[in-house]
Amino acid sequence: MFAVxxxxxxxALPAYDRHPTAQVVTIDDQLLxxxxxEGTQMQLSRYKIKRGKLNHIFISHxxxxxxxxLIGLITSMGLLGREQPLHLYxxxxxxxxxxxxxxxxxxxxxxxxxxxxxxxxxxxxDTPKFSVECFATRHRIPCWGFxxxxxxxxxxxxxxxxxxxxxxxxxxxxxxxxxxYTRKDGQVIYNDQVTIPNTPPRSYxxxxxxVYDERLAEITRNVTLLYHEATYLKDLEERAAARFHSTxxxxxxxxxKANAHRLLLGHFSSKYEELHDxxxxxxxxxxxxxxxxxxxxxxxxx
Amino acid sequence: MFAVxxxxxxxALPAYDRHPTAQVVTIDDQLLxxxxxEGTQMQLSRYKIKRGKLNHIFISHxxxxxxxxLIGLITSMGLLGREQPLHLYxxxxxxxxxxxxxxxxxxxxxxxxxxxxxxxxxxxxDTPKFSVECFATRHRIPCWGFxxxxxxxxxxxxxxxxxxxxxxxxxxxxxxxxxxYTRKDGQVIYNDQVTIPNTPPRSYxxxxxxVYDERLAEITRNVTLLYHEATYLKDLEERAAARFHSTxxxxxxxxxKANAHRLLLGHFSSKYEELHDxxxxxxxxxxxxxxxxxxxxxxxxx
Numbered sequence: 001m002f003a004v005x006x007x008x009x010x011x012a013l014p015a016y017d018r019h020p021t022a023q024v025v026t027i028d029d030q031l032l033x034x035x036x037x038e039g040t041q042m043q044l045s046r047y048k049i050k051r052g053k054l055n056h057i058f059i060s061h062x063x064x065x066x067x068x069x070l071i072g073l074i075t076s077m078g079l080l081g082r083e084q085p086l087h088l089y090x091x092x093x094x095x096x097x098x099x100x101x102x103x104x105x106x107x108x109x110x111x112x113x114x115x116x117x118x119x120x121x122x123x124x125x126d127t128p129k130f131s132v133e134c135f136a137t138r139h140r141i142p143c144w145g146f147x148x149x150x151x152x153x154x155x156x157x158x159x160x161x162x163x164x165x166x167x168x169x170x171x172x173x174x175x176x177x178x179x180x181y182t183r184k185d186g187q188v189i190y191n192d193q194v195t196i197p198n199t200p201p202r203s204y205x206x207x208x209x210x211v212y213d214e215r216l217a218e219i220t221r222n223v224t225l226l227y228h229e230a231t232y233l234k235d236l237e238e239r240a241a242a243r244f245h246s247t248x249x250x251x252x253x254x255x256x257k258a259n260a261h262r263l264l265l266g267h268f269s270s271k272y273e274e275l276h277d278x279x280x281x282x283x284x285x286x287x288x289x290x291x292x293x294x295x296x297x298x299x300x301x302x
Numbered sequence: 303m304f305a306v307x308x309x310x311x312x313x314a315l316p317a318y319d320r321h322p323t324a325q326v327v328t329i330d331d332q333l334l335x336x337x338x339x340e341g342t343q344m345q346l347s348r349y350k351i352k353r354g355k356l357n358h359i360f361i362s363h364x365x366x367x368x369x370x371x372l373i374g375l376i377t378s379m380g381l382l383g384r385e386q387p388l389h390l391y392x393x394x395x396x397x398x399x400x401x402x403x404x405x406x407x408x409x410x411x412x413x414x415x416x417x418x419x420x421x422x423x424x425x426x427x428d429t430p431k432f433s434v435e436c437f438a439t440r441h442r443i444p445c446w447g448f449x450x451x452x453x454x455x456x457x458x459x460x461x462x463x464x465x466x467x468x469x470x471x472x473x474x475x476x477x478x479x480x481x482x483y484t485r486k487d488g489q490v491i492y493n494d495q496v497t498i499p500n501t502p503p504r505s506y507x508x509x510x511x512x513v514y515d516e517r518l519a520e521i522t523r524n525v526t527l528l529y530h531e532a533t534y535l536k537d538l539e540e541r542a543a544a545r546f547h548s549t550x551x552x553x554x555x556x557x558x559k560a561n562a563h564r565l566l567l568g569h570f571s572s573k574y575e576e577l578h579d580x581x582x583x584x585x586x587x588x589x590x591x592x593x594x595x596x597x598x599x600x601x602x603x604x
Contacts, residue, residue: 041340045317062406062407068340
């Protein structure tokens, strides 16, 4: 399972029962939370998402609509008796805000909170099944996007062929890793004679808040699912630029240039009650576009 | 109009669509916000409460369920272009938390935020029509309750009698203030011959988070509407004491000892999905008890 569940899709001002940014990425039985606007803990309850599997939280930047719900979530996890450590990847400055608020309340959390300040583009989380990298976006204050990548999956062994070539079952693990097999008579059985490639690894890029920036298309090249903000419709391109945000057309253009498989649009301005025009404008440029509707889970699929 | 609208009635962990503490007091065309748990700005929208009339915010203490929604509300007011100053009455420590969060976001508010640190029991707001005092409650960290009092209303002039006594209309304002009238012939018309008392001034006491403390009954003596927390049902008296909270029976006992006219219970523990027992237990001791149900406006009336 590799999927993204939307908890909040609105820009700074909550409106029309749309919430500030928060997304849960499900991968390899782990939940990753990306951004944590006010009310995220309530949204997690509303959509029955299990906090126990949430061990990593990523905060893109320190505008409030992306993190004001964090201290409430951290505190509630403590009240619920959490014991396993919680990793927090966020811009420098996040730690002092959280520590200060715990301190004035005389709160000692029953679990360890591990801060990982974001300072440069790098691999920030590496597990056997997936990795997360951060990259800089161009916004009014330092801002980070994230790419979650599945690790390359092992090749699949064609058991019938392998047995026909007299390869012992004990060697199958090596075959999955791509090794050739040399028989006792010296004959080499090449790996691709007895295995087939697994499905290609998938990836999800969260482009955070950003002005139109073609560098993002390079960074997210060939990504499976690209989340790109589209605060405004295309007629407000100047306003978008002035506020370091993007329009529908700009988001779709980045997806096109990146050769993304699919595009997910979010961070809708509270100017707009109806979202239909977002879809119309973006699909005109990049047909495989969807809107990040709250409560919906988007499978990351090729 | 003197009334209290409940935006949040739950204790620390949001549950069952109940929100952390927040209440709006309507008095003399002003809105006062008491406490501001996470999600308060959404609750204000939900119940269509006009933020423009909100000029004074009171925070009882620095446990998150009483203030985590404050920074979001302050920021949103800025985004909405607020210009009039906003007064914030809160424990020492609140200002640095707010300033730090505005600073990391490089946010300059378009209005003035005026901090009034709570340091001792005193009158903290005085207007021609009402006043607000703060008082200390006994909780794990410094915690403050608030009493909102209407000013004494002017006496009502009995126009027929006043005219019969040959008192000129120009003197009626003085009569309302309680002055006697001396006629040209030297005869004194005593004030109570020509005026009747207005309705007695009403008051609302918000007792914040507190352990059972009989001093609160003295402080809130004869209050019209007493809000007292009742985190637990009566069987959990020990747990309540250990956590510096109160039970139904304790809240009702304070109301009884205070000779309050009515009692409002809130800050319900997320242990309880159903709230009916709160009412049963409290009314057994203090019949004029109501539960602080979210979205309900309670008129402060004698």
